[in-house]
Amino acid sequence: MITPAARGSRAGNRATAERWQRLLENAGHRVEVVADYQGESCDLFIALHAWRSREAVARFRELWPNIPLIVVLTGTDIYRHQIEVPEPTLATMDAADALIGLHDRVAEDIPARFRARLVTLYQSAIAPPPAPQHSIDHFRVSVIGHLREEKDSLRAARAARLLPEESRVRVIAAGKAHNAEWQQMAEQETAENPRFQWLGQLDEQGTRELLTGSRVMVISSVMEGGANVVSEACRAGVPVLASDIPGNRGLLGDDYPGYFPVRDEHALATLIHKAETDPEFLQDLESRVARLAARFTPDREQASLEQALALACQRCSERVGTG
Structure with missing residues (x-):
């Protein structure tokens, strides 16, 4: 899994990647999170951010055309980069076997040809302990x-x-x-x-x-x-x-x-x-x-990740089989 945010960053993409690493490892997978892709082989590749991961995705697809690829669409991908820099952003989306959108309006905001490969995933959070009594002063x-x-x-x-x-x-x-x-x-x-x-x-x-x-x-x-x-x-x-x-x-x-x-x-x-x-x-x-x-909930997010993995593997198999 590649994320633009380096280890130790508190950026949202890094937090997402590390949370997904835990959830996927809970499901029995082995996951490595990287900020710089060096051409390594794997059984499946997940790229967070279509535009910022565009070079890594292009390299991965060139080296490993028959391995499933998932691309995660961020807000700037959907609402900025596919409009301002459409060619590389849409090329990354085209390369994906499955796409992950993080809210249920994403399908309306991307080209229709991508909707069949889109999985909606709601990011999870752990329920915190009850809050102390709120101040009456403010x-x-x-x-x-x-x-x-x-x-x-x-x-x-x-x-x-x-x-x-x-x-x-x-x-x-x-x-x-x-x-x-x-x-x-x-x-x-x-x-x-x-x-x-x-x-x-x-x-x-x-x-x-x-x-x-x-x-x-x-x-x-x-x-x-x-x-x-x-x-x-x-x-x-x-x-x-x-x-x-x-x-x-x-x-x-x-x-x-x-x-x-x-x-x-x-x-x-x-x-x-x-x-x-x-x-x-x-x-x-x-x-x-x-x-x-x-x-x-984490259980629901983990299930959505597994759904995305299954869809990517299925579509990759169909693509390779007909290629």
């Missing part, structure tokens, strides 16, 4: 993920500025800044906005404690392939306020009431204020994420 809103353009990471902070003076909302963000510009913006927002704090990158335990101690979590992304933090929130029973994009609708469903238009801090401020002041609305969100939690 209403914590968390934003979890690397600070970068695709995540629109400071939208919740800007929304917090628009809340009424009596609001108890505190927006706490955790995640590594993508570059110096994002670090400067986060530090400046922390200094100027009394309702916002950026904690930087936390370890797994710290991130879990931030999430479980939150009344709601905001995911404000402009594009997503199916964010694992949504799975984590649902498993933790933490309501989600989500930008209205296919990657979020494909996890939470069309009837979920917690959406706001992309990059619209005014609409997000309205939702945050409603969650803070309307107990029935907050309880409704809590009930909905609790019902969704079963979608994001």
Whole structure:
């Protein structure tokens, strides 16, 4: 399995690769995760990210044309690279015997010829222990993920500025800044906005404690392939306020009431204020994420991985047999 993120990285692709390694090894497979493919042989190859793994996939297909290949489609693959750099991105997808999409809208957002080889997989999360009692002094809103353009990471902070003076909302963000510009913006927002704090990158335990101690979590992304933090929130029973994009609708469903238009801090401020002041609305969100939690279990994710492996092997066998 190849991922663009090196060992030790806390990037989402690396976390996905290592989680899948554990799940596949639980099922009896032997898995090696690499960040640089050197032409090794294997029984099956999984590439995370169609565009960023394009050179590895091309090399693998040239050396080993008769071995099954699975390509995992990320948000930037689907919503940026297949549009901006279609030739290499679609070539990687064409090379795959099976594709994995991380939310149930992916089939609508890729060329029709790929749909027969697509497996929808919901990323899993471990259900954390119950959260301690929430503080009555503030209403914590968390934003979890690397600070970068695709995540629109400071939208919740800007929304917090628009809340009424009596609001108890505190927006706490955790995640590594993508570059110096994002670090400067986060530090400046922390200094100027009394309702916002950026904690930087936390370890797994710290991130879990931030999430479980939150009344709601905001995911404000402009594009997503199916964010694992949504799975984590649902498993933790933490309501989600989500930008209205296919990657979020494909996890939470069309009837979920917690959406706001992309990059619209005014609409997000309205939702945050409603969650803070309307107990029935907050309880409704809590009930909905609790019902969704079963979608994001490790057993279900492992079964989807096995489905993708079986489909890739079947299609490869058919392709080789007719080649």
